[in-house]
Amino acid sequence: VVQLMESGGGLVQAGGSLSVSCTGSGFTHADFAMGWFRQAPGKEREALLCIGDLNKTPVYADSVQGRFTISRDNAQNTVHLQMNNLETGDTVMYFCAAIRGSLGAVCPDRPRSFLTYHQHQGQGNLVIVSS
Numbered sequence: 001v002v003q004l005m006e007s008g009g010g011l012v013q014a015g016g017s018l019s020v021s022c023t024g025s026g027f028t029h030a031d032f033a034m035g036w037f038r039q040a041p042g043k044e045r046e047a048l049l050c051i052g053d054l055n056k057t058p059v060y061a062d063s064v065q066g067r068f069t070i071s072r073d074n075a076q077n078t079v080h081l082q083m084n085n086l087e088t089g090d091t092v093m094y095f096c097a098a099i100r101g102s103l104g105a106v107c108p109d110r111p112r113s114f115l116t117y118h119q120h121q122g123q124g125n126l127v128i129v130s131s
Contacts, residue, residue, distance in 0.1 A: 002026040004096050004122035011128045017084045020125050022096030024077045027120070032098040033107045034072055034079040035114055039124075040092040047111035048094075051079065053104060060111035063089070086129045093124040 008020040022034070033052025039045045047060035049070040059065050067086075072079040079096055099118040101108065108114045 006122045006125035009125035009127045020081045022079045029077040030074040032100045033105045036081045038092045038094045047114045050107035052107040056107045088129050091129045095124045097121040
């Protein structure tokens with residue numbers, strides 16, 4: 001059974017930093033590009049970042065450019081999202097996702113493709129940024 005489990009969310013003050021992680025099981029981690037998206041209640045999902053083969057690590061959302069970074073450890077089946085200089089608008093549920101396309105473990109160029117074609121996702125992890 002494929003599972004993605006996020007951890008590390010919680011409460012942080014605006015301007016602070018937080019790291020969330022996602023550990024996968026039931027699949028070969030290295031065979032997939034891994035990424036993060038977020039979703040606020042009643043709003044559409046927003047693709048954030050992805051990390052995969054061919055040194056492609058696209059940042060899909062302008063709002064997190066320069067503040068969020070992604071890394072992965074295939075030996076630990078884990079992908080990390082480091083969030084710095086957090087803003088109250090970053091208060092949402094964060095989801096990790098795994099995607100494998102026709103090119104293998106390569107991140108899609110378009111955020112819509114990442115959101116539409118990922119094969120697995122976690123249950124989500126809540127991050128709350130207080131003012």
